[in-house]
Amino acid sequence: MKKAVTSFFMAWGMFLSIPCPYRKWDDSLRPEMIVSYPFIGAVAGLFWTAAAYILEYVRCPFILSAVLLTVIPYLLTGFIHLDGFMDCCDAILSRRDAEERHRILKDSHVGSFAVIGLLILMMITFALFASGSLQGRELLLIFLPGASRAACALLIFASDPMEGSSYSGSFQELARPVHEMASAVILAAFAIIPVILFGACGMAPAVSAAGAVLAASWAKHQLGGMSGDISGFAMTIGELCGIAALILIP
Numbered sequence: 001m002k003k004a005v006t007s008f009f010m011a012w013g014m015f016l017s018i019p020c021p022y023r024k025w026d027d028s029l030r031p032e033m034i035v036s037y038p039f040i041g042a043v044a045g046l047f048w049t050a051a052a053y054i055l056e057y058v059r060c061p062f063i064l065s066a067v068l069l070t071v072i073p074y075l076l077t078g079f080i081h082l083d084g085f086m087d088c089c090d091a092i093l094s095r096r097d098a099e100e101r102h103r104i105l106k107d108s109h110v111g112s113f114a115v116i117g118l119l120i121l122m123m124i125t126f127a128l129f130a131s132g133s134l135q136g137r138e139l140l141l142i143f144l145p146g147a148s149r150a151a152c153a154l155l156i157f158a159s160d161p162m163e164g165s166s167y168s169g170s171f172q173e174l175a176r177p178v179h180e181m182a183s184a185v186i187l188a189a190f191a192i193i194p195v196i197l198f199g200a201c202g203m204a205p206a207v208s209a210a211g212a213v214l215a216a217s218w219a220k221h222q223l224g225g226m227s228g229d230i231s232g233f234a235m236t237i238g239e240l241c242g243i244a245a246l247i248l249i250p
Contacts, residue, residue, distance in 0.1 A: 007032035011040045017078035018047070030171055031179045037153045038186050041145030044076045048145070052138040066129035070122060073145065073239065082118070084232020086110065089117030092222045101223060102162075125240060128247045140204050140246055143194045147205035148238035150187035151212040152231045157183055159216075162225030201249050208242025 006024050010033045013020040051072050055065045074082050091105040093113040104111070134141075157180035161168040191209055194202035216234035220226055 003029055003032060004036070008036040008039060011036040012043070015040050015077060015080060016044060017076060018043070027170075028174060031157070031175045034153050034156055035179055035182050035186070038146040038150035038183075038190055041147075041149035042142055044073060045142035045145045047076055048072055049138050049141045052134060052141060056138075063130060066126055069129045070125045081232035081235050084229035085121070085236040086114035086118055087229045088219055088223070088233035090114045092219060093117070098224060105223065105227075105229060121236065121240065125243060128243050132247050134246070137198070137201055137204075137246055140194060140198060140202065143190055143205035144208045144239055144242040144246070145235075147187070147190040147209040148212045148235045148242065150183065150190045151209040151238060152216065152235050154180065154183040154187050155213065155216050155234070156226055156231060159220060159226035162223060162227040162230070165225065165227035167226055167228070201246065203249060204242045204245040207245035208238045210238075211241025212238025 003026075005022075006026055007029045009020055009022040010025055010029060012018070013023055013025075014033070015037070048069075052069060055068060060068070087105050090107070090111040090113045091101045093116075094101060094104055094111075096104065156167055157175055161172065187209060191206040194205045196202070212234040215237035216226070216230055219230045219233050223230065
């Protein structure tokens with residue numbers, strides 16, 4: 001139990017900008033930290049949901065609400081996953097050879113493809129929130145970040161890591177089949193429980209997870225293995241897919 005608590009707060013401290021109430025790091029628990037990843041998404045989702053209710057309660061202007069609902073998830077995570085999304089856009093869309101793509105991926109400078117990708121992402125997300133209300137589906141915002149992270153957690157354990165990534169070397173030595181199995185069970189829970197609770201619109205978290213898997217599979221093919229940047233890229237695409245499903249499914 002102590003390991004589970006420590007790994008959860010390790011993930012909180014690394015992947016959320018919300019002040020962490022318990023700071024402790026144990027390098028041997030890095031795989032457990034990844035298993036905790038979806039629950040960190042649920043914490044972010046709770047704040048996202050609360051914001052949606054508050055904006056509705058105070059009758060915030062519709063366009064402003066759409067803007068805030070678009071940016072809140074990135075504010076809650078300190079833009080860490082958005083950074084991976086932008087890095088992958090620069091590398092993959094450059095259409096260079098594998099060696100050059102890897103160099104671009106690690107380059108700290110922001111390229112034009114990253115800016116274009118970010119603008120497209122923000123415009124689509126804003127347009128979705130501005131095109132219709134959540135219609136009482138605010139609680140599903142808890143599940144979207146959890147589902148996308150659950151998919152990425154499973155892929156981290158099930159995929160070959162990119163050379164030099166944080167998921168290679170000692171992480172691979174610490175990872176066990178039980179971590180992959182636990183991630184699969186958590187993913188199933190985040191995909192199935194919303195359907196049971198909410199019906200057809202509850203498929204949005206499953207769509208989020210599916211979008212993350214497809215995005216990660218494409219990025220891995222382009223870049224030659226799983227990495228933290230690819231996880232952020234896949235998660236960002238997955239949550240966009242989930243938002244689209246949440247708004248568009250009748």
